[in-house]
Amino acid sequence: NLHGAFFSTEWVKNVDGLYPMEPTEEWLQDKYERRILIAIQPDYIEDEAFDPWANGILLHVIMGSRVFKNTKEQLALQDAGISDDTWYYVALTMPTMVVVACVAMYFFLHLNKTHRDIHDVRQFAVNQRRRVLGTFKTFNKYKKLKNRPYSELPTHSKKSSKQ
């Protein structure tokens, strides 16, 4: 093997232009992730003269798929005893109950519309609005007022610029 390389392939035909590589667990050396450099050495370059950094490609070798940590919001929910789906059930229950109550109220009023008499309530309200205050002369404020015949009020019309 080339000095410094932890993995080297055998000499392969250049005309193929490809080589299948399978990273193994040994490459990681008990770590989860290692950064490696892959370089290719043609047969006309000696081992001593070969510089892997000249035309190498950097990449990572990892054990498996990454599992990201929970966010602060998720951790707070877990501390409150709400795990995953429970939160959605709680959030959906309240608006659902309101909708159900409105529907029930509508049907209740609809079914009882023939057994309901609010005549008194309505007449009382109307009477309150049309309350008879008495005749004009009964008001103390206007007792001394003489009932003068109606005369036309003066009108103020706009004057033209010529006037």
Added chain:
Amino acid sequence: YRNAVNPRPTTTTSEVIKPWRRTIYSTQVEVVTPTVIAGVTFSAKPAVTPDPLQPWVSLDKLGNPKTVKPEIKKGRTVRGTPDYSTYFQTLHVTTLTGDEIGAHNMDKDDILVEDVFEDEDKTYVSLNPIIRCTPQRYRNKGLAKDISSEPFCTPFENVEWKIDHTYFVTWYTKFFEDPETDKIAEKVRLHAFYVKEKAHEKGFKKR
């Protein structure tokens, strides 16, 4: 109401890919043994009737193979077999005189310098179904993405290889030309080195 759909029975095959023989360079007979690597069959026996819409194998940024099936849409072939232009051809410059050409609009003493592209020997190249690497498919690498990834096409820089998965490393074969003899390297080998990372490269930021 909907008719029940019977699940299709899963079929398994015990078919062994058999070696086959072919005649190369007009007279030489050789036996070709197909090999399967990461689900890709290399050196497979070509079909008796060549299919113009023959599937080919592309590679993603990791070097994973994925089969591409060409289609004909509106009279045009979509996702057809890749065209390598003149990347795998050899350029020859020929100098011809007017006397040799015999063109009516050329004097006898005039010289025509003509570029002639010679096709490569496809005896073994044709057995590879995977897309070949050309400079057209190089990617830029580096922090500023201003360095060409030559001679590699796959994998891209900083991708993550999982262990026990097979990835194809591809390179442009004509990149390795001996400066002394001007010949393309016949054999190459790949090396893998560990790279020491700095703390900030690992993701450990200074507190």
